[in-house]
Amino acid sequence: MSESRIDRAFPILTAPQIERLSAYGRRRATRRDEILVGVGDKVVPLYVVESGALQVRRHSGGLETVIVTHGPGQFSGEGNLLTGRPALVQVRVSEPGAVIEIARERLLAMIQTDAELSRVLMRAFILRRVQLISGGYGNDVVIGSNHSAGTLRVKEFLTRNGHPFHYLDLDVDRDAQELLDRFHVSVEDVPVFICRGEAVLRNPTNGEIADCLDFNETIDQTHVGDLVIVGAGPAGLAAAVYGASEGLDVLVLEASSPGGQAGSSSRIENYLGFPTGVSGLDLTARAYAQAQKFGAHIMIAKGATRLSCDGRIYSVEIDGGSRVRGRTVLVATGAEYRRPPLGNLARFEAPASTMRRRRWNPSFASVKTSSSSAAEIRPVRPRCSSAKRPNACTC
Numbered sequence: 110m111s112e113s114r115i116d117r118a119f120p121i122l123t124a125p126q127i128e129r130l131s132a133y134g135r136r137r138a139t140r141r142d143e144i145l146v147g148v149g150d151k152v153v154p155l156y157v158v159e160s161g162a163l164q165v166r167r168h169s170g171g172l173e174t175v176i177v178t179h180g181p182g183q184f185s186g187e188g189n190l191l192t193g194r195p196a197l198v199q200v201r202v203s204e205p206g207a208v209i210e211i212a213r214e215r216l217l218a219m220i221q222t223d224a225e226l227s228r229v230l231m232r233a234f235i236l237r238r239v240q241l242i243s244g245g246y247g248n249d250v251v252i253g254s255n256h257s258a259g260t261l262r263v264k265e266f267l268t269r270n271g272h273p274f275h276y277l278d279l280d281v282d283r284d285a286q287e288l289l290d291r292f293h294v295s296v297e298d299v300p301v302f303i304c305r306g307e308a309v310l311r312n313p314t315n316g317e318i319a320d321c322l323d324f325n326e327t328i329d330q331t332h333v334g335d336l337v338i339v340g341a342g343p344a345g346l347a348a349a350v351y352g353a354s355e356g357l358d359v360l361v362l363e364a365s366s367p368g369g370q371a372g373s374s375s376r377i378e379n380y381l382g383f384p385t386g387v388s389g390l391d392l393t394a395r396a397y398a399q400a401q402k403f404g405a406h407i408m409i410a411k412g413a414t415r416l417s418c419d420g421r422i423y424s425v426e427i428d429g430g431s432r433v434r435g436r437t438v439l440v441a442t443g444a445e446y447r448r449p450p451l452g453n454l455a456r457f458e459a460p461a462s463t464m465r466r467r468r469w470n471p472s473f474a475s476v477k478t479s480s481s482s483a484a485e486i487r488p489v490r491p492r493c494s495s496a497k498r499p500n501a502c503t504c
Contacts, residue, residue: 118236120229121182129226130157133219134211139202146200151326153196154210156185161206166199167246178203188238188271190216191401193327197247220402235398238271247273253300254279259312260300266315269366270409315365316428319410328406330433334358337425337435339413342369345441346396353403360433361405364412368393369443
């Protein structure tokens with residue numbers, strides 16, 4: 110990162126800013142080697158350093174790595190303080206002194222009322238999360254192959270949800286087989302997701318990954334909210350921002366990852382407010398953070414399956430059979446492409462990276478049907494008009 114970006118990710122607060130923050134928390138002394146935040150902690154406060162120093166450490170394979178050291182005027186925390194997800198790193202006292210401890214609920218209240226501090230904190234949290242992702246900090250590992258549609262699905266789910274992970278490619282990584290043997294996993298089980306270095310999930314669904322990582326741990330499903338939004342695409346996230354910013358209690362249900370189809374777009378040129386274009390991932394990350402800034406709750410990998418309108422309070426059944434309730438329901442499910450009802454269609458749904466390496470396009474195929482079996486696809490080799498021009502084909 111450039112120096113200016115480092116300054117934005119790890120700013121030093123002014124004395125007046127620290128004083129305003131102190132109104133939302135409590136001052137306390139620290140002692141050397143005291144652990145303020147442990148990996149996996151579900152209740153994570155914000156710590157503002159008044160004196161002494163705090164080290165942010167990563168634990169992996171029994172080793173500790175210092176990511177950054179916070180000195181006087183700096184503060185701990187990253188994107189998980191907004192989402193309420195478990196901590197990915199450890200915060201340890203390296204030099205004794207004093208800190209201001211601010212609970213997450215009080216931090217969210219401050220972000221909505223103090224524009225200056227909100228800008229400083231939100232920018233730092235987002236840039237720190239980007240650094241964690243790019244650096245692969247975290248204890249979660251995906252083992253698979255780039256030729257596997259399931260592997261690409263798991264990687265996309267974690268990336269679009271802003272969760273850092275390590276990736277071991279079975280095609281090129283010699284240590285991957287050793288790791289599989291350690292957890293008694295066969296190659297047929299890929300993709301494999303090792304959650305927090307403990308749980309081993311074989312070819313997991315997105316919902317199983319979300320449950321293992323406690324993505325939805327802080328959401329109270331028994332609470333009756335003002336607005337339940339089905340779908341976290343651009344329309345759903347915009348509704349969440351507008352509703353939560355007006356003081357409504359908002360819950361968003363998303364069957365997969367925030368951003369919908371727009372989130373997977375490499376470049377969006379026709380979205381209002383971005384004349385030079387924006388990537389789908391960047392647009393989604395900004396909208397997601399903005400919705401959480403105003404207090405909206407977003408439930409990941411929990412799609413809506415049924416809507417009940419029996420009374421004044423609406424009930425939405427979600428994956429797994431549980432229900433959430435709200436006084437208003439907004440459906441922003443977007444579009445879903447229909448797929449041909451063909452028995453072996455998955456064989457021909459190769460990832461884009463694989464398609465680019467192939468000389469022949471596997472989409473050239475014929476469909477075979479019979480009265481006793483489901484439709485099947487048979488690849489047809491294109492007929493080339495010239496031996497010297499293998500890409501000039503007629504079909």
